[in-house]
Amino acid sequence: MNTTRIWYRALDECGYDLNGNTKILPMGLTPWVRSKNALSKFFFLWPFLMILAAIWILSNMVVFVAIPLMLLIVYALQWMAQQVANHGPPEYRILQKTPYLSGVFAGSLFWVGFRYAFYLLPVTYSSSPIANLLFTLFFSLTTYFYYCAMSEDPGFVPKMGSRNQERAVVTELFEQWRFDEENFCVSCMIRKPLRSKHCKRCGRCVAKHDQ
Known part of the structure; x- marks a missing residue:
């Protein structure tokens, strides 16, 4: 019935090899990759590293070297994240269904705030107080509404009582x-x-x- 390929794919998606044995990942990563809690944290925090690498390359290298190198590094880190997803639970196989995109926004927010607090604010707080006040206000509001969107009830339909x-x-x-x-x-x-x-x-x- 030509179902061998489908059978092998099903085994792979469930974390088994062609003989039906559980796949063992190197360096003892198997329990971490199989853990939904660990994977959720990984996909949320991984974009922090990607954004840091991209910003550092663009800030410290000449532009004609920085742009292709940045694209290469980001692609490599993205590929690594996809490989982790491929070995995780079935619901984590698609990055868009993981906290990955939330991490992209959170990482951008974090590094903007970090750069502002430690590099811009110390040298502009006295010369541009209004601009700093407005930036702090809008940054705080953005962080607050992002937190609300992540943690508040999205509108669950209440269940029956009996x-x-x-x-x-x-x-x-x-x-x-x-x-x-x-x-x-x-x-x-x-x-x-x-x-x-x-x-x-x-x-x-x-x-x-x-x-």
Whole structure:
């Protein structure tokens, strides 16, 4: 049936070799790569290193050497991150579904604040107080709203309080001929509002999960 290739790919995605044995990574990295908590921290912090390397190269080398070298280094670091993702749990195989992009913004924010606090502010605080005050204000607001976007409730659909409520909702949908995946989430056991979607990463239905 020509399913050998699919079988081998499934083994690889689940972390097994062609003989069904668990893949062992060098330097004892296997438990770290298999850990979702460790991988989340890695993908969030990895862009900090990438941004630092890119900025350092562009700041300390002549432009016709810095640009191609920076692109090469960033590509190499990106490739390393993708290799880690390929050996991690299935939900981490796509970088866009990891904290990687959040780390890009956080890394940019961190290095801007670091450079400002230790290099610009000491030499401009007396000559440009208003500009420094405005920058500090907007930087603080950006950090605050970023933190809120990362930590606040995105709009989870509340779950039912009891089995009887779930049974009543299922019965109502059956009577209306609307018991399907568009109107009911079998994972959360709730009626799905319009534009809502079940988030596989957080395991909850989000009320306005527009793509």
